[in-house]
Amino acid sequence: MKVTIVGSGFVGQTTAMRVLQKGLAEVVLTDIVEGLPQGLALDMKESAPVERFEPLITGTNDYAATAGSDVVVITAGFPRQPGMSRMDLLAKNAAIIRGVVGEIAPSSPDAILIVVTNPLDEMTALAADVSGFPKERVMGMAGVLDSARLRYFIAEELGVSPLVVEAMTLGSHGDAMVALPRHATVDGRPLPELTDEATLERLFQRTRDGGAEIVGLLKKGSAYYAPSASVAKMIEAIAGGTDEVLPVCAWATGHYGIRDTYVGVPVRLGAGGVREIVELDLNDDELAALRQAADGIRAKCEDLAKL
Numbered sequence: 001m002k003v004t005i006v007g008s009g010f011v012g013q014t015t016a017m018r019v020l021q022k023g024l025a026e027v028v029l030t031d032i033v034e035g036l037p038q039g040l041a042l043d044m045k046e047s048a049p050v051e052r053f054e055p056l057i058t059g060t061n062d063y064a065a066t067a068g069s070d071v072v073v074i075t076a077g078f079p080r081q082p083g084m085s086r087m088d089l090l091a092k093n094a095a096i097i098r099g100v101v102g103e104i105a106p107s108s109p110d111a112i113l114i115v116v117t118n119p120l121d122e123m124t125a126l127a128a129d130v131s132g133f134p135k136e137r138v139m140g141m142a143g144v145l146d147s148a149r150l151r152y153f154i155a156e157e158l159g160v161s162p163l164v165v166e167a168m169t170l171g172s173h174g175d176a177m178v179a180l181p182r183h184a185t186v187d188g189r190p191l192p193e194l195t196d197e198a199t200l201e202r203l204f205q206r207t208r209d210g211g212a213e214i215v216g217l218l219k220k221g222s223a224y225y226a227p228s229a230s231v232a233k234m235i236e237a238i239a240g241g242t243d244e245v246l247p248v249c250a251w252a253t254g255h256y257g258i259r260d261t262y263v264g265v266p267v268r269l270g271a272g273g274v275r276e277i278v279e280l281d282l283n284d285d286e287l288a289a290l291r292q293a294a295d296g297i298r299a300k301c302e303d304l305a306k307l
Ligand SMILES: NC(=O)c1ccc[n+]([C@@H]2O[C@H](COP(=O)([O-])OP(=O)(O)OC[C@H]3O[C@@H](n4cnc5c(N)ncnc54)[C@H](O)[C@@H]3O)[C@@H](O)[C@H]2O)c1
Pocket: 006, 007, 008, 009, 010, 011, 012, 030, 031, 032, 033, 075, 076, 077, 078, 079, 080, 089, 093, 096, 099, 100, 115, 116, 117, 118, 120, 141, 142, 145, 173, 221, 222, 223, 224, 227
């Protein structure tokens, strides 16, 4: 597998390192800043003898080296600063996505695109439009991250290991995130049996605000360890053809009553990209929240088309 990572900032470089250390693929790391991807790639290669992985990474500012990629992860763009919403990044990052996808798509026509740049759902839809790729090969990373945050917060609250907590979030990456308490388990036990509704709501809200909490603490830039772990998880499913069910920003064509929009849904992820959208048993409130998230994304995409 050849994985290109566009953008060598915090998310891009940590994703590259994780992919290398897991031995998932050969990596091409790019950026517009001269020397940055080259320097990072050299530094990673020098860690190979100690960490014991094959140093299969190229750092470059030239798109020629990305040709024939199997997966392209797009992290290029501005992150949030304290007080900013992800939507504040819309116009600036849309211009970057248009440029990047315009460069990448012609020479990697069979690639799977994983968009990370915010605002996530809208940038994923834009990447699909600009590339013209089949929708099952264009997706966004947000649900794996939001779910991981929720799983960690549940574990912290209940004093258990995050490894025994399962939970999934759907909808959009932001205020319209949909948490599914009925589907969450701790050591196999349903979450609602283990805590009260007010606590659940507090944990869900902390998850919705999870990115902002870290932006507020860092003061400069946004989260990257959990985001890069989430991207690597998606690449692992694609590279290994695992068909694992993960929450991914994917193109819905009638699933959950949602048509023709990108939205966070559970998908079977494997060779070739999104193999299938999995329809969980949602109650009326959960369905309504998911549809509302999809309506919000659609409206923002319409705004974006006018920019
Ligand atoms: N989807 C998610 O869950 C999630 C999580 C974390 C961060 N993000 C988003 O990911 C993006 C990157 O975050 P980061 O922390 O790595 O930011 P960063 O500022 O550390 O890195 C961004 C990099 O993109 C590069 N870049 C800018 N324009 C480019 C272009 N046209 N071509 C190639 N490279 C270009 C910059 O030079 C910089 O190195 C942000 O938009 C952030 O909001 C999303």
